[in-house]
Amino acid sequence: MAKSGRIKTIQSALERGKVSCTEITRQYLDAIHRNDHLNAYISLTAETALETAVAVDAKLARGEPLSALEGVPFSLKDNISTAGLETSCASEMLSGYKPSYDAFVWEILRSANAPLLGKANMDEFAMGSTCETSRVGGAKNPYNTEYVPGGSSGGSAGAVAANIAAYSIGSDTGGSIRQPASFCGLVGIKPTYGAVSRRGLIAYASSLDQIGVLAQSADDCAEVFRKIAVHDALDMTSLPFPESAEDAESSGTVRIGVAEEFFDGASSGVSNAVRDIIRTMEQITGSSVSAVNFPLLKYALPVYYIIACAEASSNLGRYDGIRYGRPADAYDDIDDAISRVRSAGFGAEVQRRIMLGTYTLSSGFFDAYYVKARELKQIMTYKFVNETLSGVDFLITPAAPTTAPKFGEQMSPVEMYLTDICTVTANLTGLPAISVPCGFDSNGMPVGVQIIGKKFSDFKLLELAAKIERATDRAFLAPLNGVNGMGVSL
Ligand code: GLN
Numbered sequence: 001m002a003k004s005g006r007i008k009t010i011q012s013a014l015e016r017g018k019v020s021c022t023e024i025t026r027q028y029l030d031a032i033h034r035n036d037h038l039n040a041y042i043s044l045t046a047e048t049a050l051e052t053a054v055a056v057d058a059k060l061a062r063g064e065p066l067s068a069l070e071g072v073p074f075s076l077k078d079n080i081s082t083a084g085l086e087t088s089c090a091s092e093m094l095s096g097y098k099p100s101y102d103a104f105v106w107e108i109l110r111s112a113n114a115p116l117l118g119k120a121n122m123d124e125f126a127m128g129s130t131c132e133t134s135r136v137g138g139a140k141n142p143y144n145t146e147y148v149p150g151g152s153s154g155g156s157a158g159a160v161a162a163n164i165a166a167y168s169i170g171s172d173t174g175g176s177i178r179q180p181a182s183f184c185g186l187v188g189i190k191p192t193y194g195a196v197s198r199r200g201l202i203a204y205a206s207s208l209d210q211i212g213v214l215a216q217s218a219d220d221c222a223e224v225f226r227k228i229a230v231h232d233a234l235d236m237t238s239l240p241f242p243e244s245a246e247d248a249e250s251s252g253t254v255r256i257g258v259a260e261e262f263f264d265g266a267s268s269g270v271s272n273a274v275r276d277i278i279r280t281m282e283q284i285t286g287s288s289v290s291a292v293n294f295p296l297l298k299y300a301l302p303v304y305y306i307i308a309c310a311e312a313s314s315n316l317g318r319y320d321g322i323r324y325g326r327p328a329d330a331y332d333d334i335d336d337a338i339s340r341v342r343s344a345g346f347g348a349e350v351q352r353r354i355m356l357g358t359y360t361l362s363s364g365f366f367d368a369y370y371v372k373a374r375e376l377k378q379i380m381t382y383k384f385v386n387e388t389l390s391g392v393d394f395l396i397t398p399a400a401p402t403t404a405p406k407f408g409e410q411m412s413p414v415e416m417y418l419t420d421i422c423t424v425t426a427n428l429t430g431l432p433a434i435s436v437p438c439g440f441d442s443n444g445m446p447v448g449v450q451i452i453g454k455k456f457s458d459f460k461l462l463e464l465a466a467k468i469e470r471a472t473d474r475a476f477l478a479p480l481n482g483v484n485g486m487g488v489s490l
Pocket of ligand 1: 126127128171172173174177420
């Protein structure tokens with residue numbers, strides 16, 4: 001089956017001499033400026049991108065073939081460290097901060113000669129579901145700029161949907177790749193925990209954080225994932241991807257489970273589109289569909305938010321104006337100095353989570369909240385793997401209970417937390433999950449279906465996603481040239 005998507009299209013244009021890498025990189029940079037109103041980027045790295053492009057052009061001039069991802073301009077979420085280039089996590093605390101080393105994924109992509117266009121907008125420290133907690137204001141959804149692009153990888157999703165980046169590397173702690181992908185008509189994969197090194201990813205909740213890919217097609221996602229799923233001896237949670245699992249063609253009927261719990265609270269637009277795609281898969285891709293259940297889903301959000309906030313309160317302890325963050329100008333004593341730095345440097349949502357996390361870790365509450373949540377996480381993982389998934393290959397759910405809301409529509413934090421119901425289970429269990437476009441709601445906003453697989457079934461998920469794309473004639477993907485032709489014409 002011929003590969004499709006932006007990466008192949010760009011690389012074949014480069015190899016056929018239709019365009020030079022410098023030209024295409026400039027076209028991307030121009031398109032970013034033209035679409036400034038999308039607020040998809042926090043900082044641009046034009047110089048780095050063009051330097052890489054010159055190296056690619058030299059290689060093409062020598063008649064050498066391009067290797068994977070070479071010459072294809074992309075973006076990195078602003079919580080992925082880039083030595084010498086600002087990495088702010090969309091927070092005042094880190095504005096102007098230039099890391100002294102590269103994240104492992106950026107090391108890989110830099111050595112692959114992938115031109116880095118810039119750092120994508122996001123929710124502050126990846127805490128949020130709408131991108132609205134960013135210090136530079138939220139990124140916009142290219143389908144309709146009154147709507148959010150999702151979060152926390154909202155800038156990554158907006159940039160790829162508009163084709164002002166060919167693909168983007170994001171992070172997913174509780175849904176931050178899959179939910180924005182679903183809001184913006186993209187394919188987004190959260191790999192098996194450990195499949196992609198987290199070294200250099202600025203930590204939110206380390207036991208849940210996972211780097212992954214947002215792209216315009218399953219083939220693009222697969223190509224990027226294959227490149228970055230490399231064992232890293234310097235990340236103790238990194239796992240070597242078993243060779244036998246790589247590209248394992250699924251043989252015979254694909255067994256799909258549907259658990260009704262995941263549809264509770266889903267809007268009719270989402271529920272209809274997801275149920276339609278399940279029927280299509282049954283008819284066209286030869287899948288068998290059976291009802292399964294996961295009664296423990298009702299604990300997923302409390303368990304997720306207790307663990308995520310506890311780990312965040314510990315991980316964010318380093319922002320004190322001494323180790324990280326700008327020191328206070330005037331202060332009475334050390335406590336006062338730290339308190340001033342943290343009050344000024346963190347936004348309201350980040351402060352709320354640090355306080356919630358500190359509370360659940362404090363003596364007296366530790367056993368009642370944190371220990372209990374850790375225990376439940378173990379039980380949920382056991383039951384999900386050994387019961388819910390026992391007779392099926394994949395579980396299919398909505399990627400999010402609704403399509404993108406408008407800016408300012410989600411009023412309370414609790415309302416926002418509830419929208420993570422479909423995605424957090426894959427993080428709590430460490431399993432791979434992918435979001436694939438499967439329809440539009442009555443306002444023309446994209447709907448995504450989520451597929452959760454077994455450990456290391458990442459390539460099978462990508463293969464199934466590609467089958468869904470073909471079965472639906474690629475009708476639900478953000479267009480190759482970007483929504484409404486906003487981005488680079490290919
Ligand atoms: N919305 C979730 C949260 O705020 C997920 C964020 C993420 O995956 N980084 O915690």
